[in-house]
Each structure stands twice: as C-alpha cells, then as structure tokens.
Amino acid sequence: MKDIQRIGVVGAGTMGRGIVQLFAQAGHEVYCFDAWDGAVAKAMDFITGLIERGVEKGRQTREQADELISRIHPCDQLADLAQCDLVIEAIIEEISAKRSLFAQLEEVLASDAIIASNTSSLVVADIAAECKNPERVAGLHFFNPVPLMKVAEIIAAVRTSQDTVSALKKVIDGAGHRAVIAADQPGFLVNHAGRGLYTEGLRIIEDQCASVQDVDTLMREAAGFKMGPFELLDLTGLDVSGKVMESIYEQFQQEPRFRPSSLVAPRIAAGLLGRKSGEGWYCYENNQRVDTPKPAVPELVAGLKVWIDPVADDHDSLLSLVQEGGAQVCDAPEHAELILIQPWGWDVTSYCTEHDLDARYTVAVDPLPGLAKRRTLMISPITEVATRDAAHALLAQGGDVTIINDSPGFVTQRILATIVNIAANIAQRGIASVEDIEDSVRIGLGYPAGPLSIGEKIGGERILMILDAMQAQTGDMRYRPSLWLSRRVTLGVSLLTPEASRI
Ligand SMILES: NC(=O)c1ccc[n+]([C@@H]2O[C@H](COP(=O)([O-])OP(=O)(O)OC[C@H]3O[C@@H](n4cnc5c(N)ncnc54)[C@H](O)[C@@H]3O)[C@@H](O)[C@H]2O)c1
Known part of the structure; x- marks a missing residue:
C-alpha cells in the first residue's frame, strides 16, 4: 500500500x-x-x-x-x-x-x-x-x-x-x-442519504399539509434535527440545492424516491434563493429571519366531552391533559365533541373511515415525538373549527403545539421514515457499509443519529407500517419500502444488522 x-x-x-x-x-x-x-x-x-x-x-x-x-x-x-x-x-x-x-x-x-x-x-x-x-x-x-x-x-x-x-x-x-x-453512485453517500429531508419536506408543503415554518419547527423541536429542510435550503441556496436534486433524480433514472418538486423552479426564477439573495423560503431583514407569529392559544372549554382512542400510544398522558383542562372523558366516540387519535402512517380521513369515527370531531396527535416534545395536532378537511380549537387549548397545557392539515404520517413520521428507507436502500445496494452510512450522515449532515439508528429507535416495524400506509394512501411508489428494511422486519432483526454471510 x-x-x-x-x-x-x-x-x-x-x-x-x-x-x-x-x-x-x-x-x-x-x-x-x-x-x-x-x-x-x-x-x-x-x-x-x-x-x-x-x-x-x-x-x-x-x-x-x-x-x-x-x-x-x-x-x-x-x-x-x-x-x-x-x-x-x-x-x-x-x-x-x-x-x-x-x-x-x-x-x-x-x-x-x-x-x-x-x-x-x-x-x-x-x-x-x-x-x-x-x-x-x-x-x-x-x-x-x-x-x-x-x-x-x-x-x-x-x-x-x-x-x-x-x-x-x-x-x-x-x-x-x-x-x-x-x-x-449519484450523490455518493452523504448527498444520497440527505435526499429524504428535502424531497419529503417539499412534498409536505406541495400537499399543503403544513407551512414551511411549521415543517422546520417540527423537525427541530419534535424530531431533534439542528435545522429543518427549508432552513437548510435557504442556507445552501435553492439554485445550488435545486440542481443537486434534479441531477441525483436524473442520474438514478428518475427513481420516485428522489423526485424533486415543481415548486423549486419558479422560486429560482424569481430569485428566491435563500439567505444570499435576502429572501428564500423565509424573508430576512438585516440578515435576521422574519418569522410568522405563533397563533394564540384558544380558551379551554369546560365540560367538553372527549373520547380518547384506547389504542393511542399516549393514552394516559392525554387523559391527564383532558382532566387537567376541565374536560370530561366519555366512553363512546359517538357522544364526544372531541375525538383524539394517534395514528401511525395514516391521515385523519383514512383513520376515521377505517375505524368508523366522525371526522368532524376528530383531531390526531402525533405519537412519534409524544407529548414530551413539541406536540403536533392534525385535522381532517372537515374537522370543525371549535373542535380544533378545543384540542389546541387542551394540548397547549404544558407544551407547544403545531397544527397541521391532513397528512399521512404527520410531518415527523413521513420525513423520518423516508430518511430511514433511503438509508436502508443504500445498504441494500451495497453503496456503503452500515457503519459508514451511520457515521457519514451523523457527521456530514449533522443528524441527531445515524439514519438506521433513527429507524431502530422508532422501530423497524413502525417504519415499515408508516411507509406501507403512505404508499396505500398516496399510491406513490416513492414510499415503497426497501427490501433491506422489510427483510429485517420480517426476520425480527435490527436495522443495523449487516448480512451475516453476504456473498
Ligand atoms: N464548495 C463546496 O461546498 C464543495 C463541497 C464539496 C465538493 N466541492 C467540489 O470541489 C471542487 C471545487 O469547488 P470549490 O467550491 O472549491 O470551487 P472554487 O470556485 O471556490 O475554486 C475552484 C478553484 O479552481 C481553480 N481552477 C479552475 N480550473 C482550474 C484548472 N484547470 N487548473 C487549476 N485550477 C483551476 C479556480 O481558479 C479556483 O481557484 C468542485 O469540484 C466542487 O464540486 C465543493
């Protein structure tokens, strides 16, 4: 040597x-x-x-x-x-x-x-x-x-x-x-693994599920990232990042997982490049970002009848919040003025249809970050304003709340599942070893953990469930699970497990 x-x-x-x-x-x-x-x-x-x-x-x-x-x-x-x-x-x-x-x-x-x-x-x-x-x-x-x-x-x-x-x-x-x-291979390792955050962030705002600021806030405060996708795009410049998105997508023969967004080109044409042009996804004054003020927290509704889905991950914590907020717990969803659910991968509409719940009175709470971090509430297209406000008031007790529109997998679930799936496919294709994928993403992209460790922490089965649900609801092949992921889940082994005897 x-x-x-x-x-x-x-x-x-x-x-x-x-x-x-x-x-x-x-x-x-x-x-x-x-x-x-x-x-x-x-x-x-x-x-x-x-x-x-x-x-x-x-x-x-x-x-x-x-x-x-x-x-x-x-x-x-x-x-x-x-x-x-x-x-x-x-x-x-x-x-x-x-x-x-x-x-x-x-x-x-x-x-x-x-x-x-x-x-x-x-x-x-x-x-x-x-x-x-x-x-x-x-x-x-x-x-x-x-x-x-x-x-x-x-x-x-x-x-x-x-x-x-x-x-x-x-x-x-x-x-x-x-x-x-x-x-x-296109994007080598770090730029390949980094696709998920941008493309799924863009997909969320394309679908009008959440605002740019809310996506970034949730990725920081609920998912533990240093920066959200739009903050990063404003830092690197949309002209530079836009080209990378296009080129990796084309080099991977239009793989749907890397599909860029049609929102990008008009913004580049208009000069909304980010910090360097003074305006991007955010506006900047004297190099300081100008944020949209947070919506005021509505008043608690005394005596509100609330039904909590018994299978909700945070059932007991939700129950405490309901009781502390002066609401009353009812034993059947048909009598409730507010129905609280915690779906993995499903949007409110699909979950209500599947479980025969009234979407007008239903609000979902993201189980992924739980209630310890910023709380995400998700509404259906027909959730009543009074129902949304009542849920906001209850969940704002002792925590910050972000409200988003109907989205399969909220914000954190869909972005994290996408990141895990892309990393799993990098391993499946032998582009890099599990150890190198983990360390390069942690150090090169500054994620709170390696992507497969993120998947392992959430649970491989859950990641698979989120991806399957997203694919079922959207019909989009970008969410199809990598074989690396589905095989490990089927075999009941960690996502960090390399092949014992790969030839
Ligand atoms: N800037 C980044 O963040 C970054 C990150 C990773 C990789 N890269 C890659 O690194 C390379 C350099 O990028 P950069 O940002 O430093 O560019 P740069 O424009 O800052 O510097 C390039 C330098 O190369 C010189 N140069 C151009 N043609 C030359 C030649 N034929 N012979 C000798 N010198 C020549 C130029 O005079 C210039 O000083 C590119 O391939 C880029 O894609 C850049």
Missing part, C-alpha cells in the same frame, strides 16, 4: 484551501497550485489568517504556527507537484477541465502516485476514463468547511484499486477525519 507523505492540491478555492490546511495541520508537506494567478496567494493569506487567529486565541504556539505555515508550498506550475504521493483535485466542477487536468497530472507524477477528485456530482469513472492508470484514481469528497467537517468520502470507482482506497483511508484517518467508503 502506498505510504502518503507529500500531498498536492490543485485548485485553491473554497475547498482546496481547506484541504491544504487540513493536511498541513496533520503534518504533511502540502503543495498547492491553481490555474488563476492570484488564487494560491489569496488562499495562503486566508490560511495564515486562520492560523494567526489560532495563535492569538492560544490554540497553538508561535513556533507550531510557523512550522505549520512552512509546510505549505505555493506552486506556480503543475510540474512542482511532481514529488507528491497524492494529488487532490479541487477545481471547477466540469468534466472536460477535470479530465484534461488528470491527463496532465499523469504526465507529471510518479506512476504509483494517487490522483483523487473532490467532485461532488460527477461520475469518478468518467473523470478517470482517459487515464492510463485508472486504478490509482478515486474520488475524495470533503465537505465545507473542510477542517471542521470531520468526514471524507472515498469514492471507489469501478477501476479504483483496493490499495488506492486503503492508502486514502489511512491518510484521512491520520488527519483526524472519519474516512467512509462509497461506491461511484
């Missing part, structure tokens, strides 16, 4: 300069070249500025900083990278530019040097297609900002050798990042 000491970086932009800093910090001699004259000097200024701030804040000594800076070698021609054991390309995202650079690198470098591309969307085999030694070419996908995002994907293209992958893994691990290995 190649021992990587000297590292070259071509392209000194946003990603290149971060890669230079990472490996110089890890003790490597790093050589940096850019086709644009002032780019390397600008990158050096940027990196030294960061290092100097580290000295001021006492994170490193003057001597350590000087040593670190002396390990970075600005280059004014590609030939200066000749002694490198590994060259990482971080230039413009264009196949012709990358192919031509790789051909030039093959001329300059030793025959066993590794050449890696930081591409985020191109097929690595395509970049390597004209290389004489494609076995030493791989993808090496970092995330921005490189030194802080402590995961890197090694993309093993069809002709990449195991030695190349192993050498890259060793050098990434040595730099303190978690190296995960992914197949040369």
